[in-house]
Amino acid sequence: MSKKLKVIISGGGTGGHVFPAIAIADAIKKKRPDTEFLFVGANGKIEMEKVPKAGYSIEGLNISGFHRKSIRRNLSFGFKLIQSLWRARKIVVKFKPDVVVGVGGYASGPTLYMASRQGIPTLVQEQNSYAGVTNKLLSKKVNKICVAYKDMGRYFPAEKLQLTGNPVREEIRKMTATREEGIKHFGLDPKKQTIVVVGGSLGAKSMNIAMAANADFIRQNGQVQILWQAGKLYIDEFSKSATAQCENVKISQFIDRMDLAYAAADVVIGRAGALTISELCLVGKPAVLIPSPNVAEDHQTKNAMALVKEKAAVLVEDKDADALIVKKALEILWEKDWADDLSKNILGMAKPDAAEEIAEAVLGLV
DSSP, X not given: OOOOOEEEEEOOSSHHHHHHHHHHHHHHHHHOTTOEEEEEEETTSTHHHHHHHTTOOEEEEOOOOOOTTOSGGGTTHHHHHHHHHHHHHHHHHHXXXXXXXXXXXXXXXXXXXXXXXXXXXXXXXXXXXXOOHHHHHHTTTOSEEEESSSOGGGTSOGGGEEEOOOOOOHHHHTOOXXXXXXXXXXXXXXXXXXXXXXXXSSOOHHHHHHHHTTHHHHHHTTTEEEEEXXXXXXXXXXXXXXXXXXXXXXXXXXXXXXXXXXXXXXXXXXXXXXXXXXXXXXXXXXXXXXXXXXXXXXXHHHHHHHHHTTTOOEEOOGGGHHHHTTHHHHXXXXXXXXXXXXXXXXXXXXXXXXXXXXXXXXXXXX
8 A cells, every 4th residue: 555645735925826736736636535735835825815725734934025126125034034944844844745846936935945955856836928036946956847838948947847737726627607607697688798807806906997997988888798806905996986887887896706707708808817817728718918017027918928929819008908908808899700719719728637737747756
């Protein structure tokens, strides 16, 4: 009888890191049900809530990122890093993992560094088309790097690379929801085409401002309806906007069933985070991507450009969102051939078996 497999998965900070990490654990568990998992995250971040909800144990490190624009905020960075390295070492020594997986984010650096120093096999999963600083530093130490985009040899040793794609939530990967179900769930009009606007769970302020600035234009195009997720931070402010009062607009704080939202959508407007793009590829929806300008190394623009090069999405810069956020989506709806091409091309970039492939790579290192 083989001994129980023990796996540490480390990283987080955003849903784009946490949900793929959980999907990887679920995929490993399907292949090796006896596996014991321990997640290592950053105290105060989203993983400390979401991982236990998914049924996994987690330990926290007192780590935060390096602030490029604020020297003052970095005064405690060195102390936190040393403290986190020491704590990560204690966690690894105590748990005795057979393999350690990093998904990016603050906590993955100390954890994978300490695991690699002890000769434990390590794997990094890079979600974006532009490699994060932590993963670039770790690439010299780890055994395998799973990536979601081609040409990542610019950042990592080519012999360690495996193109797998990004893991996504099971309900989206195996989506069975119909348009009728989606329309009914959100109380939409089945006779109207639907634009879904998603700025993330917390919301995207500039996208919300752009939506609020388009009230007259949206009202004039009443033959189309809009499902607008404003986000937790902004719902109170923007639910009072003229746009939110339009009969063909439904505004909400959070979309709890993204599978049904995608099913209802004819066009999706959203940010260009790695997880969003991976989901859009799987559901094959025409998309208008508005990359966030507030992310490291402008990596969302690089994510979006990887699709634009394949004629699989439309990019609108954040500074142009006021003028183009709704206009571009309507142009896609009005030009059916363009919409069909976008849908076909983005679907062609889907990697539905990403979680399983990464799980195989992890098990292959044991």
